[in-house]
Amino acid sequence: MTTTEFGIVYAVHIITSHFGSVASKVCECLLRRGPLSSREISRLAESDINHTKVKDILYLLIQHNCVQAFSIEPPDGSESKATVQYIALFSNILHRARYNKFSKVVNEELGSQCSGVLDGLLSNGRLTLEQLIDRDRDSKKQMGSEAIRDSLQKLVAARFVERVPSPEPVLGNKDEGPAQKKRGAKASKIFKEPESLDERILEAATPVDAIRFPFIFEQGSSSTVADDDSNISEGKRKQPEVDYTSGPSNEVIWRPNFEELIRRLRHKACVEMVKERRDEGCANVMKAMLEVGRSQEKKAKTDKSLQMSMGSIYEELIKTDAGREMTQERVEACLEQLSATSSYLPAFVIESDGSYIVDFKSIISVAQKDEMESVVMRRYGKEAFRMFRYLSQEDRFVETDKIADAALTEKKDTPQILLKMWKDGYLHMQKLAVTGVYMPFLLWKVNKLVVSRQMLDEMYHASLNLSLRLTHETDSEKEVILTLLLLPMEKLEGALKERRNKYRAKSVLLTSARFKLDDAIMLFHDF
Amino acid sequence: MSTRRRPAAPISSSSGMTEDTKKILGFIRSKQGIGATKYEITAGTSIQQALVTKATTSLKKSKLIKEVSNKGGKHFLAMEFEPCKELQGGHWYVDGALDVSMIEGLKEFCVKRIEQLKNEVVTLDVIYLCFKKDTLTREQIKEILDNLVLDNVIMAVKSNGSSEHSALRIGEVCYKLIGKKSGGGEARDGAFASIPCGACPHIGLCTPDGAISPTTCVYYQKWLDF
Numbered sequence: 001m002t003t004t005e006f007g008i009v010y011a012v013h014i015i016t017s018h019f020g021s022v023a024s025k026v027c028e029c030l031l032r033r034g035p036l037s038s039r040e041i042s043r044l045a046e047s048d049i050n051h052t053k054v055k056d057i058l059y060l061l062i063q064h065n066c067v068q069a070f071s072i073e074p075p076d077g078s079e080s081k082a083t084v085q086y087i088a089l090f091s092n093i094l095h096r097a098r099y100n101k102f103s104k105v106v107n108e109e110l111g112s113q114c115s116g117v118l119d120g121l122l123s124n125g126r127l128t129l130e131q132l133i134d135r136d137r138d139s140k141k142q143m144g145s146e147a148i149r150d151s152l153q154k155l156v157a158a159r160f161v162e163r164v165p166s167p168e169p170v171l172g173n174k175d176e177g178p179a180q181k182k183r184g185a186k187a188s189k190i191f192k193e194p195e196s197l198d199e200r201i202l203e204a205a206t207p208v209d210a211i212r213f214p215f216i217f218e219q220g221s222s223s224t225v226a227d228d229d230s231n232i233s234e235g236k237r238k239q240p241e242v243d244y245t246s247g248p249s250n251e252v253i254w255r256p257n258f259e260e261l262i263r264r265l266r267h268k269a270c271v272e273m274v275k276e277r278r279d280e281g282c283a284n285v286m287k288a289m290l291e292v293g294r295s296q297e298k299k300a301k302t303d304k305s306l307q308m309s310m311g312s313i314y315e316e317l318i319k320t321d322a323g324r325e326m327t328q329e330r331v332e333a334c335l336e337q338l339s340a341t342s343s344y345l346p347a348f349v350i351e352s353d354g355s356y357i358v359d360f361k362s363i364i365s366v367a368q369k370d371e372m373e374s375v376v377m378r379r380y381g382k383e384a385f386r387m388f389r390y391l392s393q394e395d396r397f398v399e400t401d402k403i404a405d406a407a408l409t410e411k412k413d414t415p416q417i418l419l420k421m422w423k424d425g426y427l428h429m430q431k432l433a434v435t436g437v438y439m440p441f442l443l444w445k446v447n448k449l450v451v452s453r454q455m456l457d458e459m460y461h462a463s464l465n466l467s468l469r470l471t472h473e474t475d476s477e478k479e480v481i482l483t484l485l486l487l488p489m490e491k492l493e494g495a496l497k498e499r500r501n502k503y504r505a506k507s508v509l510l511t512s513a514r515f516k517l518d519d520a521i522m523l524f525h526d527f
Numbered sequence: 528m529s530t531r532r533r534p535a536a537p538i539s540s541s542s543g544m545t546e547d548t549k550k551i552l553g554f555i556r557s558k559q560g561i562g563a564t565k566y567e568i569t570a571g572t573s574i575q576q577a578l579v580t581k582a583t584t585s586l587k588k589s590k591l592i593k594e595v596s597n598k599g600g601k602h603f604l605a606m607e608f609e610p611c612k613e614l615q616g617g618h619w620y621v622d623g624a625l626d627v628s629m630i631e632g633l634k635e636f637c638v639k640r641i642e643q644l645k646n647e648v649v650t651l652d653v654i655y656l657c658f659k660k661d662t663l664t665r666e667q668i669k670e671i672l673d674n675l676v677l678d679n680v681i682m683a684v685k686s687n688g689s690s691e692h693s694a695l696r697i698g699e700v701c702y703k704l705i706g707k708k709s710g711g712g713e714a715r716d717g718a719f720a721s722i723p724c725g726a727c728p729h730i731g732l733c734t735p736d737g738a739i740s741p742t743t744c745v746y747y748q749k750w751l752d753f
Binding site: 009276277278342343344345367369370371372373374375377378379382385386389390405406407408409410411420424455458459461462464465466468469472473502505506509510513516517519520 | 617684715718728731742744
């Protein structure tokens with residue numbers, strides 16, 4: 001999905017808050033115009049930023065994983081050198097607003113020491129082991145170098161941390177457009193869709209697993225990934241001779257692996273959805289299934305898991321306290337429930353010859369539907385809610401009167417309600433002129449992709465608004481905030497105490513609302 | 528100069544109508560309960576619109592036709608015919624307006640019955656029997672139940688022959704109240720809908736430094752006013 005307008009505005013706001021306005025101008029230039037060289041950025045950025053300053057900012061943004069450099073191989077026979085260009089990593093910029101969620105995931109799985117090491121990588125972007133140890137020496141609560149080393153090893157083994165990608169991967173100069181069009185219908189089913197430039201760059205930059213997670217292979221684990229040649233792709237053959245993925249002391253540079261962190265959050269959201277819509281037992285079974293299938297997932301946003309047997313699910317389930325309380329019969333009943341489909345709720349699991357597959361797309365679609373319908377209800381009212389649900393069910397164009405009949409709304413009021421939703425991008429509309437009929441018929445439809453994109457844009461906008469409002473409240477209560485630092489609660493009295501309580505309550509409300517809204521943003525963008 | 532008056536135009540001996548007016552009345556009568564709009568009369572009789580307007584006014588005054596308004600505009604019916612359901616809007620319309628209180632009352636009744644019968648399999652037939660004979664048709668009750676499904680108050684579940692639905696034919700629909708015990712859970716409250724921006728009709732006009740902005744927003748003010 002291409003980035004929406006408020007997606008860009010929100011991303012720029014995050015960069016401004018963390019790195020200042022000059023960095024945000026460089027970032028905005030890349031987000032709006034796509035890949036550019038440093039000279040082009042210097043020329044095109046809103047205010048004049050000299051070339052040296054642009055390079056400094058680019059290195060800063062690369063350090064913090066917000067920008068990736070790359071170059072494209074010049075055409076065969078050409079004498080021109082490949083120019084280094086830069087691309088903004090929109091998803092990684094948004095991740096900056098959810099570092100505490102990533103920290104929590106690691107804390108729950110690996111403990112506070114590991115989450116402490118991860119925090120260091122999150123706040124500094126990328127560090128070597130030596131730099132992590134130095135950072136620990138300067139901190140109040142020291143862990144010690146052994147603990148740091150041990151924690152880093154655990155983080156890499158769990159794939160929460162990875163070796164930094166290639167700094168400047170070189171892409172082959174492919175001109176695939178016209179050739180692809182000549183392929184027939186059959187061929188298009190066999191060959192996958194061409195990747196976008198962003199996807200090609202990231203794929204080219206990502207090293208093979210053996211390099212990306214090196215500790216795993218040094219320990220001689222049973223993983224067969226190292227033997228799997230499919231990990232090597234075209235871009236990876238063009239790794240630079242000098243290894244820039246190591247620090248000055250030839251130590252490896254590490255960074256958070258956002259793909260794995262997002263995968264964990266996605267799994268968490270799926271378990272939560274199953275718990276809400278089914279029960280605790282089904283949620284435990286789902287959790288076990290996700291554990292079984294996780295290591296085999298090729299990408300974070302996969303539609304379905306691999307097949308797994310009842311035996312492997314039960315084996316994983318009984319590793320937990322809650323799972324040990326479940327009999328095999330109960331697990332089978334849960335799997336039957338999860339595989340059941342109705343007009344109300346689709347199946348979350350696909351059963352096939354005694355094997356089971358988690359249908360991620362189905363689970364996420366239910367959560368997305370809940371979000372969409374909640375907004376329609378709150379913004380446009382109950383009648384609009386019925387109309388929206390009717391059109392979502394029908395999934396085709398329907399004429400105005402038929403909608404009014406199905407939703408049992410006044411025929412003369414129905415067009416106004418539908419028009420309001422259409423103006424805000426929640427409905428698709430078509431006019432149908434019929435010979436002999438004075439007024440053309442209006443036909444309406446819910447286009448889920450278009451609505452998802454519209455909602456995502458509005459959610460970025462809302463998240464930006466929450467952040468700006470918090471800043472506004474903080475600025476308005478500077479005096480009160482000072483007292484928070486200087487005086488304990490018991491010493492405050494009267495109006496000042498009340499103001500401080502009010503400010504605190506507002507701050508908590510705004511922060512928690514942004515936290516929950518970010519879950520909804522991930523639902524539409526990352527999951 | 529002659530002082531004789533010009534003779535009057537020839538009129539029908541039965542009602543004093545012009546030929547055009549008779550033709551229009553005949554056309555309207557032929558449409559029975561569906562009625563006809565001015566556009567349809569003009570197209571159907573090939574008489575100019577201005578003359579159609581004059582004729583319909585005169586026929587209304589003579590109480591030979593009546594006017595029924597609905598979303599599609601004004602329809603003319605011959606006095607001897609009642610407007611059909613489609614013209615009125617459907618069987619939920621009374622005097623051209625949707626009978627909202629009746630519909631809401633019926634919905635409430637159906638929900639209560641489904642709640643009382645929660646240990647049974649509730650099909651359309653079961654709900655139909657809860658009503659007095661001839662008050663509502665099965666089609667009307669189904670419309671009410673379908674409307675409750677759209678309200679997300681009940682769910683319609685098709686029998687697949689499993690143990691839960693063993694009493695039903697495969698493919699027959701039964702209705703349940705939405706909730707954890709029904710096996711589908713309740714839809715969650717949206718995170719976006721629970722903040723002012725989610726409900727705001729002016730989000731398209733809102734900008735960080737504009738007249739409508741998060742710092743000046745009245746909805747935010749109310750939300751944070753505690």
